[in-house]
Amino acid sequence: MAYTFYFEKLGVWHLAKDIAKYVYKLTEALPDSEKYGLQSQMRRAAVSIASNIAEGTSRKSYRDQAHFTQLAYSSLMELFNQFLLAKELGFLSNASEEEFRRKVEELANKLNSLRNSQLNRVSEPETPYGNPSNPLPTDVGIESSNPQILDSSSVQMVDLASQYQRLKPEIDEAIQRVLESSRYIKGPEVEAFEEELANYLGVNHVIGCANGTDALQIALMALGLKPGDEVIVPSFTYVATAEVIGLLGLTPIMVDVDPGTFNLTAEFVEKAITPKTKAVVPVHLFGQSADMEPILAIAKKHGLFVVEDNAQAIGAEYTFSDGSIKKTGTMGHVGTTSFFPSKNLGCYGDGGAIFTNDEELADRLRMIANHGQKKRYYHDTIGVNSRLDTIQAAILLVKLKYLNDYNAARQKAAAYYDTAFKDINWLQIPVRQPNSTHVFHQYTLKVKNGRRDDLAEHLKSEGIPFGVYYPVxxxxxxxxxxxYKGNELTVTEQLCREVISLPIHTEMNEELLQMITAAVSQF
Known part of the structure; x- marks a missing residue:
């Protein structure tokens, strides 16, 4: 049964329009000082109710319809709270709370009834209503979209546009809220996001900053390291990990990695320790944790700081031998991450964050990220200007709610790839660290027949995007x-010749995966 049946039968549209008209008329009485405050907020909430209801009519799945019905309900509750605030402030003294409450309760009951009907029908076949030429996934994971002609132009390494369309009402509302407040720097969304991310990670402190590279630099600056001090890093990683070490006058000591997980190991770390070694930076590469328990033990034994580069594995979990579980980025002295748009948790520009459980260290990190000041115009140390801006924080607040779902979608796509490639003897599918989950920022194969570059050319000719992380x-x-002292690292050299990464993101469906796996298998 089409969504429009419920939509018309329950009369939610007419009620929503009635409330919007009522609110517009009601808020004319607000003083001029509130024209861009409560008036704007109440009118926006009223319009959001109607627009979310209308948006549901374009969705072909009952799950998506229920999602937009819930958004409409949330906007209705926001509107009612704003009405009560306006009354309390004396701006709407002549308005009837009883009349408005009746309108709100009537629409709320109908929205709840509508959403329950939609959720009860989630398992039924999708309705034909909507736009079949532009289908959106109705849930995380791998599923078929409407029958359509797909070609390689449909395949992208990361499909941020479709992800945005799924979240459009929430994202647009979050951005609009910041625009209306004009608090572009250090707005309330920044602190709210830091708190929510801290709760998600199970860490005491999160400090937002401008990008993931800044996060690494600020973390090292806060540790009091001196020029010439050595910092151990993996040789197979993105340049930023070692770049900030050189930038600060420290010495990057690059060591080899595990041939299966591509991550730093305690064995390689211990061999590289000298009297000048002060820190180690494990990178949780491509989406899974380095084997942290022995690395932490070695670091403790030698009095080393541990800075986790968690730019590619946010949401992954590591299990210790005692059964305790921690999120990546929360096990060392300090952890860092990037919110670059293609990351598992990405914003719509640049952004980053630093995590720690050490209160004193957290204070120092905040101070360094803010020109070295605790109190404005009083600078206690040399710092930098590195802030997570309010619009990006507002976007991240929306997307953080879906991070576990996003990671699950990536895992399901990876499982599909695994099944398709596991019996191809010249390919090695990603090796999983046994005591870590893998959130697949990248799905990276090893091409074992010496023909990685030939496979890359083949995929290029088929219009299938790919990445080589990292060629050098x-x-x-x-x-x-x-x-560089002239000593080549065997595993790193091999990986740079063999690795190739395939498209993986939250919006993949079976048709896209079939096209990609067919292109690889036909090589």
Missing amino acids: PLYKQKAFAPY
């Missing part, structure tokens, strides 16, 4: 020539 070891980059 860090120690062979020109920027790091001063630190």
